[in-house]
Amino acid sequence: MDERLWGIVEKALKDIVEKGLPTTMLLTVVSFAIALVIATLVALVQHARLPVLTQLSRFYIWLIRGTPLLVQLLVVYYALPAIGIVIDAVPAAIIAFSINEGAYCSETMRAALESVPVGQTEAGLCVGMSYTKVMLRIVIPQALRTAVPNLFNSLISMVKDTSLVSNITVVDMFMITKRHVGRTYEFLTLYVLLALLYLAISTLMTMLQRLAERFLNRNVGREVKKIA
Amino acid sequence: MLELSNVRKRFGDREVLRGIDLKVEDGDVVALIGPSGSGKTTLLRCANFLERADEGTMVFRGETYDLPKTSRRDIRRMRQHTGFVFQSYNLFANRTALGNVTEGLVVARKMRKAEAADRAMEALRRVGLADWASHYPSQLSGGQQQRVAIARAIALEPDIIFFDEPTSALDPELIGEVLGVMRDLAESGMTMLVVTHEMTFAREVSNRVVFMEDGQIVEERRSRKFFKNPHTERARQFLRAIGERE
Numbered sequence: 046m047d048e049r050l051w052g053i054v055e056k057a058l059k060d061i062v063e064k065g066l067p068t069t070m071l072l073t074v075v076s077f078a079i080a081l082v083i084a085t086l087v088a089l090v091q092h093a094r095l096p097v098l099t100q101l102s103r104f105y106i107w108l109i110r111g112t113p114l115l116v117q118l119l120v121v122y123y124a125l126p127a128i129g130i131v132i133d134a135v136p137a138a139i140i141a142f143s144i145n146e147g148a149y150c151s152e153t154m155r156a157a158l159e160s161v162p163v164g165q166t167e168a169g170l171c172v173g174m175s176y177t178k179v180m181l182r183i184v185i186p187q188a189l190r191t192a193v194p195n196l197f198n199s200l201i202s203m204v205k206d207t208s209l210v211s212n213i214t215v216v217d218m219f220m221i222t223k224r225h226v227g228r229t230y231e232f233l234t235l236y237v238l239l240a241l242l243y244l245a246i247s248t249l250m251t252m253l254q255r256l257a258e259r260f261l262n263r264n265v266g267r268e269v270k271k272i273a
Numbered sequence: 274m275l276e277l278s279n280v281r282k283r284f285g286d287r288e289v290l291r292g293i294d295l296k297v298e299d300g301d302v303v304a305l306i307g308p309s310g311s312g313k314t315t316l317l318r319c320a321n322f323l324e325r326a327d328e329g330t331m332v333f334r335g336e337t338y339d340l341p342k343t344s345r346r347d348i349r350r351m352r353q354h355t356g357f358v359f360q361s362y363n364l365f366a367n368r369t370a371l372g373n374v375t376e377g378l379v380v381a382r383k384m385r386k387a388e389a390a391d392r393a394m395e396a397l398r399r400v401g402l403a404d405w406a407s408h409y410p411s412q413l414s415g416g417q418q419q420r421v422a423i424a425r426a427i428a429l430e431p432d433i434i435f436f437d438e439p440t441s442a443l444d445p446e447l448i449g450e451v452l453g454v455m456r457d458l459a460e461s462g463m464t465m466l467v468v469t470h471e472m473t474f475a476r477e478v479s480n481r482v483v484f485m486e487d488g489q490i491v492e493e494r495r496s497r498k499f500f501k502n503p504h505t506e507r508a509r510q511f512l513r514a515i516g517e518r519e
């Protein structure tokens with residue numbers, strides 16, 4: 046690699062990591078945290094078969110899964126000011142990503158809740174626990190264990206999807222790379238560099254997944270001794 | 274102790290319970306028997322509100338419950354004094370044997386953890402599993418899991434325990450240990466309503482047999498007499514079919 050190219054890479058890398066990475070991570074972490082809360086509530090509503098709320102949940106999931114993320118992003122960014130809510134691009138992006146990811150993750154959570162045998166809920170009720178307590182202490186912890194691999198799948202896709210925010214003027218890793226490309230015309234090198242950075246983030250998250258799984262599996266008894 | 278009157282339940286257009294009257298006295302061990310699909314499980318589930326009866330009342334501990342209309346609060350109060358043992362054990366998979374027993378004591382009864390653990394260990398000792406307290410359900414055999422489930426029920430010191438075919442999911446060689454625990458429990462004076470296909474248990478441990486068919490109680494008598502000489506032709510046929518009579 047010649048000296049000029051090396052200089053370009055060094056400058057771009059510094060810029061992407063210092064200015065773009067924090068935005069990308071902020072978008073990802075905050076949106077995903079909110080999405081998890083939405084997903085859990087939407088899944089619980091359906092699991093408990095609450096009237097009206099269940100129908101609303103199905104509608105929300107239908108709407109969000111049936112429209113492109115980019116369109117949702119643009120609608121939030123341009124629609125909110127139209128009804129008098131002035132909002133910065135970053136919060137707008139967080140809203141759009143949370144709502145979008147919440148819909149997908151709620152299906153993961155719903156399936157996971159359903160995977161916990163209903164007999165355990167009945168047993169909990171029979172020892173006098175309230176439905177809420179049974180959910181919080183018995184069903185949700187087990188459901189999370191089942192949901193973790195799929196949730197991390199969603200999280201990892203989301204990191205990459207955040208690159209769409211450049212469409213609503215947010216300056217993230219992708220936007221900064223694009224600017225450097227525009228100045229230097231080093232398409233291949235800089236985009237490969239960006240790809241490597243996304244890959245590094247995904248790798249970190251995969252490691253995080255291992256830790257999460259180990260944590261959630263701590264109390265199920267791994268070595269299965271069969272006495273029968 | 275517990276009295277059910279005119280309990281009716283339908284699933285769709287099939288009437289599964291057709292006006293059941295059943296009285297369980299203090300210290301009774303009642304064996305509820307009958308062909309598959311006769312409504313035994315549904316009756317137990319209605320008595321503990323896991324299923325909502327369409328009609329019927331229950332008197333329990335001096336209180337009258339209108340089964341279709343009982344409030345959630347009254348249901349929880351009623352369940353504080355009953356135990357339920359399921360065919361499929363239904364242990365909490367994310368709790369140890371000890372945790373399964375303490376869960377209800379700590380969460381529903383608001384007992385302090387140390388006190389609950391003492392009480393739970395005592396219950397596990399009674400079912401012969403004190404040494405297995407720290408094992409998770411996945412590390413226990415079916416028979417051991419069912420004994421933990423029984424410990425979970427007795428730790429709450431209920432007035433009555435409902436059993437729904439507690440041994441029918443077990444390998445034959447594990448049935449004995451569970452029946453043994455139930456026999457001890459019966460001898461200690463516990464009131465039990467037991468749906469069972471184990472005629473040895475019905476004959477030797479229960480003091481009364483209730484024979485159900487088609488959502489109705491067909492015959493109800495002292496166990497010894499029932500097995501010696503059932504009154505109804507239907508009961509005779511049933512016993513013949515399961516090989517208890519020639």
Ligand SMILES: Nc1ncnc2c1ncn2[C@@H]1O[C@H](COP(=O)(O)OP(=O)(O)OP(=O)(O)O)[C@@H](O)[C@H]1O
Binds near residue numbers: 289309313314315
């Ligand atoms: N949740 C349900 N929905 C619809 N039908 C049901 C439901 N639960 C039970 N039934 C029907 O009600 C009838 C009585 O069932 P139940 O389980 O009470 O019988 P059982 O006497 O316990 O039989 P078994 O000895 O096979 O356990 C059966 O015909 C069954 O198919």
Ligand SMILES: [Mg+2]
Binds near residue numbers: 313314315438
């Ligand atoms: Mg049954």
